[in-house]
Amino acid sequence: MSIVDALIVGLFLAYVLAVGLRDRKEAAAGPEQYFLAGRSLSGWQAGISMAATQFAADTPLLVTGLVAVGGIFALWRLWIYALAFLLLAFMLAACWRRAGVLTDAEFAELRYRGHGAPLLRLFKALYFGTVFNCFALAIVLLAATRIAEPFLAWHDWLPAAAFEPVHAVVRGLDLDLTAAPDGDPARTIRSADNLISMLLIALVTLGYSTLGGLRSVVKTDIVQFAIMMAATLVYAVIVVREAGGLGLMTERLRGVFDSGASPMSASQLLAFTPSAAYNAGALLLAVVFLQWLIQVNADGTGYLAQRAMACRSDAESRRAAVVFTFAQIVLRSLLWLPIALALLLLFPPAGGWTGDEFIAEREATFVRGMAEMLPPGAKGLMLTAMIAALASTVDTHLNWGASYWTNDIYQRFICRALGRTPSPRALVRVARLSNVLILAIALAIMVRLDSIKVAWETSLILGAGVGIVLVLRWLWWRITAWGELAAIAVSAVLAPATLLLVPDELAELRVLLTAAVSTAAAVAASLWIAPQQAGELRDFYRRVRPPGFWAPVAAASGADVREPLASLLRGVAATALAALTVFCLLVGLGTWLVEATPPSWLSDRGVWIALNLTLALAVVPLWMRLGLKPSPGATQ
Numbered sequence: 001m002s003i004v005d006a007l008i009v010g011l012f013l014a015y016v017l018a019v020g021l022r023d024r025k026e027a028a029a030g031p032e033q034y035f036l037a038g039r040s041l042s043g044w045q046a047g048i049s050m051a052a053t054q055f056a057a058d059t060p061l062l063v064t065g066l067v068a069v070g071g072i073f074a075l076w077r078l079w080i081y082a083l084a085f086l087l088l089a090f091m092l093a094a095c096w097r098r099a100g101v102l103t104d105a106e107f108a109e110l111r112y113r114g115h116g117a118p119l120l121r122l123f124k125a126l127y128f129g130t131v132f133n134c135f136a137l138a139i140v141l142l143a144a145t146r147i148a149e150p151f152l153a154w155h156d157w158l159p160a161a162a163f164e165p166v167h168a169v170v171r172g173l174d175l176d177l178t179a180a181p182d183g184d185p186a187r188t189i190r191s192a193d194n195l196i197s198m199l200l201i202a203l204v205t206l207g208y209s210t211l212g213g214l215r216s217v218v219k220t221d222i223v224q225f226a227i228m229m230a231a232t233l234v235y236a237v238i239v240v241r242e243a244g245g246l247g248l249m250t251e252r253l254r255g256v257f258d259s260g261a262s263p264m265s266a267s268q269l270l271a272f273t274p275s276a277a278y279n280a281g282a283l284l285l286a287v288v289f290l291q292w293l294i295q296v297n298a299d300g301t302g303y304l305a306q307r308a309m310a311c312r313s314d315a316e317s318r319r320a321a322v323v324f325t326f327a328q329i330v331l332r333s334l335l336w337l338p339i340a341l342a343l344l345l346l347f348p349p350a351g352g353w354t355g356d357e358f359i360a361e362r363e364a365t366f367v368r369g370m371a372e373m374l375p376p377g378a379k380g381l382m383l384t385a386m387i388a389a390l391a392s393t394v395d396t397h398l399n400w401g402a403s404y405w406t407n408d409i410y411q412r413f414i415c416r417a418l419g420r421t422p423s424p425r426a427l428v429r430v431a432r433l434s435n436v437l438i439l440a441i442a443l444a445i446m447v448r449l450d451s452i453k454v455a456w457e458t459s460l461i462l463g464a465g466v467g468i469v470l471v472l473r474w475l476w477w478r479i480t481a482w483g484e485l486a487a488i489a490v491s492a493v494l495a496p497a498t499l500l501l502v503p504d505e506l507a508e509l510r511v512l513l514t515a516a517v518s519t520a521a522a523v524a525a526s527l528w529i530a531p532q533q534a535g536e537l538r539d540f541y542r543r544v545r546p547p548g549f550w551a552p553v554a555a556a557s558g559a560d561v562r563e564p565l566a567s568l569l570r571g572v573a574a575t576a577l578a579a580l581t582v583f584c585l586l587v588g589l590g591t592w593l594v595e596a597t598p599p600s601w602l603s604d605r606g607v608w609i610a611l612n613l614t615l616a617l618a619v620v621p622l623w624m625r626l627g628l629k630p631s632p633g634a635t636q
Helices: 003-027 031-039 043-054 059-070 072-079 082-099 104-112 116-148 160-173 187-242 246-257 282-290 303-309 314-346 356-373 378-418 424-446 449-464 467-475 481-501 504-528 534-544 551-556 563-594 605-618 620-627
Strands: none
Touching: 003 031, 003 187, 003 378, 031 187, 031 303, 031 378, 031 424, 043 187, 043 303, 043 314, 043 378, 059 072, 059 314, 059 356, 072 282, 072 314, 072 563, 082 104, 082 303, 082 314, 082 467, 082 534, 082 563, 082 620, 104 116, 104 378, 104 481, 104 534, 116 187, 116 356, 116 378, 116 424, 116 481, 160 187, 187 314, 187 356, 187 378, 187 424, 246 314, 246 563, 282 504, 303 314, 303 378, 314 356, 314 563, 356 378, 378 424, 449 504, 467 481, 467 504, 481 504, 534 551, 551 563, 563 605, 563 620, 605 620
16 A cells, blocks of 8 residues: 555544544533434434444355356345335325434334333334444444455554554454465465454544534434545446446457356346346245335334434425435445446456355455556555544444434433432443443454354344334324334244255245244234323323324324325335336436347337436435425424
């Protein structure tokens, strides 16, 4: 790494620390300032912060691997989440904000109130704040070592007195933090380099996020996202130019993939649609197009809801989710797509075209391209972008996880059991300590990540069992805390059972089974057990005004009984039309950019591009009028 590259990285790290120091006093005023930035965010700030968080350091590597294995169509596994993001925008973001809670765990107790609600709140705080959150952090931190390895050679830069103690720890604990092949004599040295890199990045992130809370997280996220997009654009221009330019690159890909070297043909590689895609079986299509709903944060639960709750008005919370969707799905993808295709030409596969080793090798080409293709300055900008991507994910997980520990475990359960009423500043001190402890747990998990792979897979299937129920609790008054607990319990049984009994070839079936059975259990338990008290439901409805099937509660509240269902229909229509804009923009511009294969029923690529772009723009006024229209009584 050159001096110019090191200077770019250093300036970025100095900036984020300065932001944390500047915001520390405001953040110390109380939990609402610390975790929700005083509910003062604009829609564009919150939306870009969401996008920066999801621009995780490992995501471009994942995209590169998916394209190599399944072609462009494989990216629908990521793109389909636009439906969940738009559902949040047009139906739930304002509801989250009106709830007036600090966390989604606290929301569970507001929504249900009954005997099962405190138990549900405690479980969510422990599961999301510790298990789910720390596992996600561990994976992101591990990805950081893969990115830093080609650039940060600490064993060459540090004196032996500073490096050797770290090297000794790596040897003593048998830590394997490198992507180097087995038998490489430098494996422990590279692992020590990676450990130093990861610890430094984590500690800097911990510093500003702990000091300044969500306000600092959002401010740094915005700068981080700008750096990420600028650096990715530079990277895309350079690697596409090295591959011969967009037109010649596509022509060369057709020559390679139509020669029989890969199981895919060039048409399959470059297909956006299932009619021309590679290996698009019915079971896979079912999971791809339903996974936005059968996931653990289908209703925005987690840091997306946190950003919506931190907005200064209902209108801004909706705009936040819309901005996030377009930045996340359209803008990022149109930059990553040509990079993934160019790298297939610049670094041809060394061995076969299938298997775990092939996937890992293709993912690694993203970092290899940074190291070998970028000149000084551009390399530093791209490395800064990847560090920024890591930091924007880590800072959110630290702040989000600490909110559960502080608001839902310490204040709600521990302090109440001890008969104490903590001051706002005392709660902020607990929050800052929680950041440190959460990072320590994530680091402990990271160094043993391979040994708990099955546990992580189990947690993902567990999440599939509750996604539909999380949406239903907003839309139907009859869902109860016991129903949600039933979904969690059934998922906890089904997750390990499906891992044992369903073969890997039918992995998609595990998710579908878990989602279907758990949802059925939730509905059955809700209908079997007596509903909430009428007064509790009325209080919730008046406060939140959720869409859907709330007519009996609306009538008891003296509200218009038609409004909940009308709000649901408007939200569904706006979600569908906005999704049409997002997906048609993505397909139309992407097809033009890489000369992708049109669907089997339309052979003319130009007509296909024009059709998509025309449809995308034509429906914009419709979904803006339906989805961004002020809600009755909303704060604008």
